[in-house]
Amino acid sequence: MSHTHNQEDSCCNSKAHSTPPHNHSHSHEDGDEHDHDHGGDPSSFKTYLPAIFTLGMLLIGIAFDHIFKVEVFKIIRPYWYIVAYLPVGIPVLKEVWETFKAGDFFTEFSLMSIATIGAFAIGEYPEGVTVMLFYTIGELFQMAAVNRAKRNISALLDVRADVASVLRNGKYESISPEQVAIGETIQIKAGEKIPLDGEMLSEKSSFNTAALTGESNPRTISKGESVLAGMLNVDLVIEMKVTKVFADSALSRILEMVQNATTRKAKTELFIRKFAKVYTPIVFFLALALVTIPILILGSEYQFQTWLYRALVFLVISCPCALVISIPLGYFGGIGAASAHGILFKGSNFLDLITKLNTVVMDKTGTLTKGVFMVQKVKSNIDEVEFLSLLIALEAKSTHPIAKAIVKYAGKDVIHAAENVEEISGMGLKGNVDGKQLLAGNARLLTRFNINFDVRINDTDDTVVFMAVDGKYVGYVLIADEIKEDAADAVKQLYENGIKQVVMLSGDKTSIVKNVANTLGIHSFFGDLLPEDKVARLEEIKSDKSNVVAFVGDGINDTPVLAISDIGIAMGAMGSDAAIETADVVIQTDQPSKIVTAIKIGKATRKVVIQNITLAFTVKALVLILGAGGIATMWEAVFADVGVALLAILNAVRIQKMKF
Incomplete structure (x- = not known):
């Protein structure tokens, strides 16, 4: 009530990659990318067997080449390395075939395949196996990192009830929550999860709401009050009337937001994807030129094998894996880290944008105050x-x-x-x-x-x-009403973290708003505002083009201002449906201090992404020059490609281990 009462791409993407079995589902997002969804389980030993087998074969082969020097090994040497190559090479060759069928000829899969098969053609067997092995190890590292982030996010799935006990024909029967209709009565025993949103019919009970709000203290809900899916009944056997179908429950909305979060890409991520689409074919033709042009210059002194080797080295070095693996992974890690703190970003673009915030506009009731009157x-x-x-x-x-x-x-x-x-x-x-x-x-x-x-x-x-x-x-x-315990500290930290102005807007009367503002240290405040007045005030603030504005609110009245702000932040998964749907960021824990945490996670994510871009471009540029000049070998090429990718992945993983 407005009842204010004075108050993914041509290279590796951000999904989990793995060694075989590979399940390919090629989808086109923005019309120009293929998502390679690899179905390996990072907790399964079988996932790592191909890489372990290849590594063992490679080490034994190198030992026979350089230590034991057994004559018979020279005869079987090519076959030995081919057998070593196949477990890690076949999945990539399959990827080449899949992307070729989809009309995408210049990918990291084709670059890797050409480079390794070319290495075999000129007798550089260990180098060919090593390139593909380290590429696979990089994929495994990425898979583990992505799954770590996914665990933070999908922990929410554990709070979803599998069955609902619904009253039909005078008795309770257990059915799937999806089959329960609005208006039906369901029963929840002590210790069971609430499967659907509804209205309490029993006198009262205590509920653990941590899944939705992060609040560890039990909350007592009485007859006639709302009970939400995902809560845990910790006290008595209760009955409740269902008010929303399963798909519309608070928990389902949160899960949908989380699952869709990676589809809204940051500008940096989108740029890298487009860059890779142009960069990869250029690199391919430069490598081709490195083989063919010297013959025109050197004439009879031209040695095909030497220049082919340099071109192959050039291909391996230039593969853009480090960029196109680590950057989406960095943002994915940021979304996962935020989720672990009870903050849901609806896309990596908002992780980027929140780093540029300089103005935070906040509602009073339910945002800075408890809203418990x-x-x-x-x-x-x-x-x-x-x-x-x-x-x-x-x-x-x-x-x-x-x-x-x-x-x-x-x-x-x-x-x-x-x-x-x-x-x-x-x-x-x-x-x-x-x-x-x-x-x-x-x-x-x-x-x-x-x-x-x-x-x-x-x-x-x-x-x-x-x-x-x-x-x-x-x-x-x-x-x-009562001011939230962390509200004053949240305002203080906002100023300390680069926010130049904090503004409070409220429909409550100005004397109350002034009192709350003075208590919290907010210098700019406006009371006695109708919803349209809030919109006018926010538009006035946004008229200064230097302002990047976030609005924080929780009520249905806040929906218009959430919509027109640069970043809309909904306070609490217990807030109004409209506010949560409209917002770009949802703070589940209902704590204003989490706004600061969201800003810190955004800044940490951006810092890691910039570090990875700088690392990849610097190392690759240096080794490319050395490779073209014949100084860098395939071993340096492996480091410039897979080594840098591994370092970038490890750097991206740091986001999830940081304390905010």
């Missing part, structure tokens, strides 16, 4: 019991925290029926109860309908809910 005082000109009975009849039609606080305070069932209830945005509610016209809301609501009341009441620092019956003022309720 307590009635402090009831004052009426009529019988108090009748006053509360009429008031809760109207407020029971609202889901606003203030409305819930009033209904809870009254502590009794609604005995009057409210009809034609209308929400007047930013002011309160209007409706008919037993033939009487009721208004319940803030001072603006009464002023709008020309109802006289004592304006001095509005000077209090608490939230005031006025009520009028048939055009006459009949009383008010004072309600207080």
Whole structure:
């Protein structure tokens, strides 16, 4: 209620790669990339067997070549290395075939295949095997790193209930949550997970909400209040009425956001993908030129094998794996690290953008304050019991925290029926109860309908809910909210982490907003705002093009401002559906301090990505020059390609181990 009451690519992508078995599903994103989804299980020893077998064969072969020098080995030498090559080479050759069929001829798979087969053609067997072996090891490292990030993210899946006990034909039967309809009654025993969103029918029970909010302390939920899928019932056997189908539950929305997070790419990631599509064919033709052009210059002194070897070295060095593996992996790691801290980024593009933030605009109620209201005082000109009975009849039609606080305070069932209830945005509610016209809301609501009341009441620092019956003022309720424990520290840390201005916008009256702002150290604040006023204020802030603005809110009223901000941050997975759907970042733990954590994770991710780009370009440029001049051998080429890729992967993995 607006019832403010004064208040993937041509090279390696970010998916898990592995050695065989390889399952290829070629999809086109943005029309120009192939996703190679490799189905290896990093926890399975079988995944590593091909690389272990090849490594053993390679080491034995090198030993016979340079230490034992057995004559018979010279005869079987080519076959020995071919057998060593096949376990790691066949999956890559299959990739070449798949990408060729899809019309993509210049990939790291084709570069690797040409380089290694060429090495075999000129008798450089150990080098050919080594290139493919280290490439496979790089894939295994990447797979392990990606799966570590995925574990952080998919831990949410563990909180999803597999069955629901639904009341049908007078008895409970266990079925899949997807088959339960809205309005049906389900039963949840102590220790079981809540399978669907619903309304509590039992008197009360305690719930562990850590899966949705990160809050470790149990929360008591009473009859008539909302219960969300993913919560854990820790107290009594309860019954609840289902209010949303499984696909629309809070938990399902969160899981969908997480699973879709990697589809929205950062600009750096998109650039590297496009770069690789242009860079790879250029490298291929440069290598071809390195073989053919010297014959025109050197004439009879030209040695084909020497220049072919240099071209093969050039191909291996120039493979863009380090860039196209480590950069998506860096962002993926950042999303995983954020998820482990209860922060859901809806795409790596927002990881990038949050590093440029300099202005944070925040809602008050439910964002900086707990949004858990307590009635402090009831004052009426009529019988108090009748006053509360009429008031809760109207407020029971609202889901606003203030409305819930009033209904809870009254502590009794609604005995009057409210009809034609209308929400007047930013002011309160209007409706008919037993033939009487009721208004319940803030001072603006009464002023709008020309109802006289004592304006001095509005000077209090608490939230005031006025009520009028048939055009006459009949009383008010004072309600207080509480500031969140980490709110002041969050504001302080925002300033310390490069945010130049923090602004608070609220529909609550200015005196309350000022008091909260002073307590938290916020210098700029605005109260008495309707939803459209919040939009106007935010647009005014955004009119300064140097401002990169995040808006943080939790209510349905915040949806317009979340939508127009550069980054919309929804506070709490328990917040309104509209706010969570509109936001770009969702903070599950409901803690303002997590905004700072999100900024730090974004900056750490960007730093790692820049480090990896710098490392890859520097080493490759240096070794390319040495390779073209015949100074660098295939061994240096392996380091420039796979070695740099491994270093970049290890660097990207650091994000998930950092403390924020």
